[in-house]
Amino acid sequence: MKLYYAPQACSLACHIVLRELQLPFEAIRVDNRSKRTAEGEDFLAINPKGYVAALQLDNGEVLTEGPAILQYLADLKPEAGLAAPQGSWQRVRLQETLNFITSEVHGIMGWLFNSALDDQAKDLFRQKLFKRLALLEQILERQDYLQGGQFSVADAYLFTVLRWTAVFAIDLAAWPALLKYQARIEQRPTVREALALELA
Numbered sequence: 001m002k003l004y005y006a007p008q009a010c011s012l013a014c015h016i017v018l019r020e021l022q023l024p025f026e027a028i029r030v031d032n033r034s035k036r037t038a039e040g041e042d043f044l045a046i047n048p049k050g051y052v053a054a055l056q057l058d059n060g061e062v063l064t065e066g067p068a069i070l071q072y073l074a075d076l077k078p079e080a081g082l083a084a085p086q087g088s089w090q091r092v093r094l095q096e097t098l099n100f101i102t103s104e105v106h107g108i109m110g111w112l113f114n115s116a117l118d119d120q121a122k123d124l125f126r127q128k129l130f131k132r133l134a135l136l137e138q139i140l141e142r143q144d145y146l147q148g149g150q151f152s153v154a155d156a157y158l159f160t161v162l163r164w165t166a167v168f169a170i171d172l173a174a175w176p177a178l179l180k181y182q183a184r185i186e187q188r189p190t191v192r193e194a195l196a197l198e199l200a
């Protein structure tokens, strides 16, 4: 498998999960501005959507969209418990959580990266984001991970997008459970390895 990633982008979640599952993979860096890979390929020819993450399977198929990739990977090794079994109620809850992260956290934060928006517009998105963070804070005050007591693909994803708060000078100390959660996940060897490669 090949994971197309950009450093510290949402693809980090897939990168962490590949390492958690100890699956063999090749990490291929994409320059999101030029849309070329580190190997000089045209990324748009690989993923016409033009964004990471993209996972190329050994049969050549390319899977995109973080929540789909994360679940696909987790299902390759169900015994690792990174996603509840397909067809279970807990799996539906996991999908609910992944959808919340992708549209209500990742999606909103995407606007904060947009240089075409003025401060007033960005402030609207910040206020909306803070409401979502408050909801997550309530969950993580009760439990260590989003789905309960065990790390799941949803945590790899939330950890990844929470890291971006630093870019916008949003101090996570306002949400103490989120801050502790971030520190807890940062300690995972797979997270350290993934970040070491992406920051090199």
Ligand SMILES: N[C@@H](CCC(=O)N[C@@H](CS)C(=O)NCC(=O)O)C(=O)O
Pocket: 006, 009, 010, 011, 032, 050, 051, 052, 053, 064, 065, 066, 067, 102, 110
């Ligand atoms: N809906 C996609 C969004 C992916 C996305 O936002 N990727 C960003 C990095 S976090 C990207 O590559 N943006 C570059 C671009 O859109 O040109 C998903 O959930 O995987």
